[in-house]
Structures are given as structure tokens and as C-alpha cells.
Amino acid sequence: MKIEDMRFIKEEMGLSYEMIAKGSGVSLGTVKKIFGGYVKTPRYDTMAALEAFFSVGAIEMREAAFEYYAGQKKQGEYTIEDVEKIPEKVRVELIDGKLYYLAAPTPIHQVIAGEIFVRLKSHIDKKGGDCMAGMAATDFKLDPDSNKTMVQPDVFVICDPQVLGLKRMTGAPDLVVEILSPSNSESKMNEKMLKYRDAGVPEYWAVNYDNKSITVILFEDAEGNAQIHFYTFSDKVPVSIFEDCFIDFAEIDAYVQKYIDKCEGRD
DSSP, X not given: OOHHHHHHHHHHHTOOHHHHHHHHOOOXXXXXXXXXXXXXXXXXXXXXXXXXHHTSOHHHHHHHHHHHHHOSXXXXXXXXXXXXXXXXXXXXXXXXXXXXXXXXXXXXXXXXXXXHHHHHHHHHHHHOSSOEEEESSOOEEOOTTOSSOBBOOSEEEEOOGGGOOSSOEESOOSEEEEEOBTTBOHHHHHHHHHHHHHHTXXXXXXXXXXXXXXXXXXXXXXXXXXXXXXXXXXXEEEOTTSSSOEEEHHHHHHHHHHHHHHHTTOO
């Protein structure tokens, strides 16, 4: 592994010099010199120790980062105050005191989220009113009385101005759209979905591009019952919190395919 590769991992994971020194056993001064470019050819044993540290699995690296920045706690014991100690570039969500690392979203994930956001914002702008649309990464403290859950929905709509904040949102959005991705596994999405339901979110979408599906859950209809609707990327999906608002997923699918074609087979 080259120093350049280690620098990339360092930036991606938000690792400090102190953490690298602690994890590798290399002195802090030497770590600073190597990553600062002052040492061009580190000693063999030094490089071996650094490679051993940077070669650990992503899960172990994330857990080490959590312990370093937030303190050594067991999953289920973390709080929002612990999350605030973690550098911003190390994105995490907190669900019932458990920390989850958020990997950088894929370009296709962002294209889909962006297209949904643009269509929601366009409808809101045309109709007026107090609602606003937003995208990750925006923190939501879903329960004002709990400091053990803070999540970042991929796309959201807020119609209650009391939810808005300068540092984070506090309370439930009116619409949540989550897009399945490596950092948004199905089991984790189900866990988050239940937190959204309990917080009072009326409408929740789960978008899965791999199987071209959209699952819409209306947690409580006019009769107080939950409804689940299934759509595909060929459908116009109604946004139930608004009148006469539909997201045309065939258009989004065509745009995603256009993006894929432009990549010309590149990863």
C-alpha cells in the first residue's frame, strides 16, 4: 500500500494523526512527517505498521473511529453529544444509541435523490405554502425528548416550520424518501422506518433501484389505518401529502440510464 492510498483512506474516514499513531504504534511525530510529505522513504518497519493499520476492514476502522472520537461505549449507549465529537466528514446516524457509519453515496444514488428533490421542490414552488424540500445530509432529531436517535433521510419534505432549525431539524418531517444503498441496508432502513413511524411521519418511501421498485407507506390514513403501496420505475407515484403531485419514475429511470451511458463502462 502506498502513502497516497493511506492519505485517501485517512480523508475518507476522517482519521486524525493521533488516531493513526495510536492504532499503528508509530510515533505521532513520525506520522505527521510521513503524511506531511517530509519523509519520502519511511523505514520498512514503519511502513509495515502503517499498512497493518490501514488494511483493517472498514467495519473495524469505523468502530475504532467511533471509539476514538466518541469515547469507548457499547452500541446502544451513544448519544447525540457523542456524535457531535465526531468530525463532520465522518458521517454517522444514531438509532436508539447505536452508531451507523454512512459511506459516501454512489453517483446513481445521488442522481435519483436529486431528481426526486427537484420535482418536489418544483411542485412546492408552484403551489406556494410553508412546505420545503431538502436532501441529505441534514440531521433530524426525531424525538425532541430523546438524545439517542438522530438520522439523515435522503430526501424529505417539512411543512411544520417548528421542525426547522439552524443546527439540525427537531421533530418529524412530513415526507421521507430513503434510497437503498450500501450504507442504507434493508435491515437498517426497516429500523429507521419504524423510528419515522413512531415520530409521526405520515408518508415514507423506500426506493430500490436494483429491482426498480418504490414502496410507499402511509402510516395513518383518514381512518387511522396504515396503507402500503408498491410501484415500479415505470409509474407515476402520487405524493399523498400534496394534491395533484406525482413523481414520474419513468423520467427518472431514463435520466439515470442516460447518466450510465455517459460513464461508458467506467466504475
